[in-house]
Amino acid sequence: MAYLYVVESADMVFLKNQTELTWGNLSSHISKLEEAGYVNVEKRFKGKKPQTLLHLSEKGRNAFTEYRKKLTQVLGKISQRKI
Amino acid sequence: MVEDIDLEAIQKKIIKTAHQHGLFDMSIGFIYTGMAFGPIFREALPEPYRYFLWPLILLCVVFVVIFIVTIYVIRPRMGFVKPGPKLKSAGKKIIIIILIQVIFTLTIFLLPFIGITSGVKVEGILFILIIGLVFIIPPFTIIAYLLKYPRCYAIGVLVWMGIIINETLNRSIDYRIKWLFSFGIIGIIILSMGIIIFVRFLKKYPLPKKEDISNGRY
Numbered sequence: 001m002a003y004l005y006v007v008e009s010a011d012m013v014f015l016k017n018q019t020e021l022t023w024g025n026l027s028s029h030i031s032k033l034e035e036a037g038y039v040n041v042e043k044r045f046k047g048k049k050p051q052t053l054l055h056l057s058e059k060g061r062n063a064f065t066e067y068r069k070k071l072t073q074v075l076g077k078i079s080q081r082k083i
Numbered sequence: 084m085v086e087d088i089d090l091e092a093i094q095k096k097i098i099k100t101a102h103q104h105g106l107f108d109m110s111i112g113f114i115y116t117g118m119a120f121g122p123i124f125r126e127a128l129p130e131p132y133r134y135f136l137w138p139l140i141l142l143c144v145v146f147v148v149i150f151i152v153t154i155y156v157i158r159p160r161m162g163f164v165k166p167g168p169k170l171k172s173a174g175k176k177i178i179i180i181i182l183i184q185v186i187f188t189l190t191i192f193l194l195p196f197i198g199i200t201s202g203v204k205v206e207g208i209l210f211i212l213i214i215g216l217v218f219i220i221p222p223f224t225i226i227a228y229l230l231k232y233p234r235c236y237a238i239g240v241l242v243w244m245g246i247i248i249n250e251t252l253n254r255s256i257d258y259r260i261k262w263l264f265s266f267g268i269i270g271i272i273i274l275s276m277g278i279i280i281f282v283r284f285l286k287k288y289p290l291p292k293k294e295d296i297s298n299g300r301y
Contacts, residue, residue, distance in 0.1 A: 014162025
């Protein structure tokens with residue numbers, strides 16, 4: 001989701017190379033995110049080759065922003081306790 | 084362990100994909116090697132445009148090769164990505180900087196034709212410094228910084244070294260041999276760097292297998 005957050009859209013090949021996940025692993029992640037409504041999956045053909053294009057939905061973008069905010073708060077509390 | 088998601092690092096990683104295939108290195112190396120043969124080949128070109136025609140031919144070859152290799156070799160391996168707003172702004176900055184540099188360079192070269200700098204003669208160390216510090220190092224440094232592309236600093240220095248070698252070689256040597264020696268060696272070094280990176284890229288990113296395409300994962 002972090003990769004899709006910083007780009008407008010990307011295909012499966014690009015995400016696989018960036019995340020270094022296996023095809024199966026990446027597919028199952030994407031399926032779950034699609035079911036949750038966080039990722040929009042668009043299947044199309046480029047010439048004769050199929051291409052799966054992915055981009056974060058508005059819901060997914062908001063959820064990720066919220067998740068990051070909470071994570072930052074938690075990490076902030078942890079570092080304060082250490083001090 | 085809980086770790087914050089570093090979006091900056093992810094963005095840097097994505098920006099780096101733009102030059103990890105070595106195509107830019109190979110292009111600069113090819114143009115520089117081509118320039119080394121310039122004095123030999125441009126003799127065959129028609130007057131009065133022969134000095135502009137040779138670099139133009141080299142640039143056209145490079146653009147055609149970049150276009151074909153990007154579509155048929157790099158994109159199927161790297162995949163497709165449409166950049167987000169931050170990445171787009173970095174791209175726009177690079178285009179603006181290159182445009183400014185091109186306009187500035189053209190203005191400087193056209194000044195003698197208008198008659199403004201016709202009496203000024205720049206040569207030797209001053210010529211080397213002006214060419215390097217005004218025309219070569221700034222664009223390469225800015226591109227290297229914006230694209231997180233450390234190799235570009237080295238390419239800039241190598242390109243400048245070509246000019247330095249050409250300018251400092253003994254004036255009694257035939258200018259065609261001087262060009263072959265100075266730009267040729269530097270061009271081949273940059274081109275070889277690019278080829279090594281390109282081969283590594285091809286090994287690291289093979290084409291997706293047929294079963295992945297037929298499974299609809301592509």
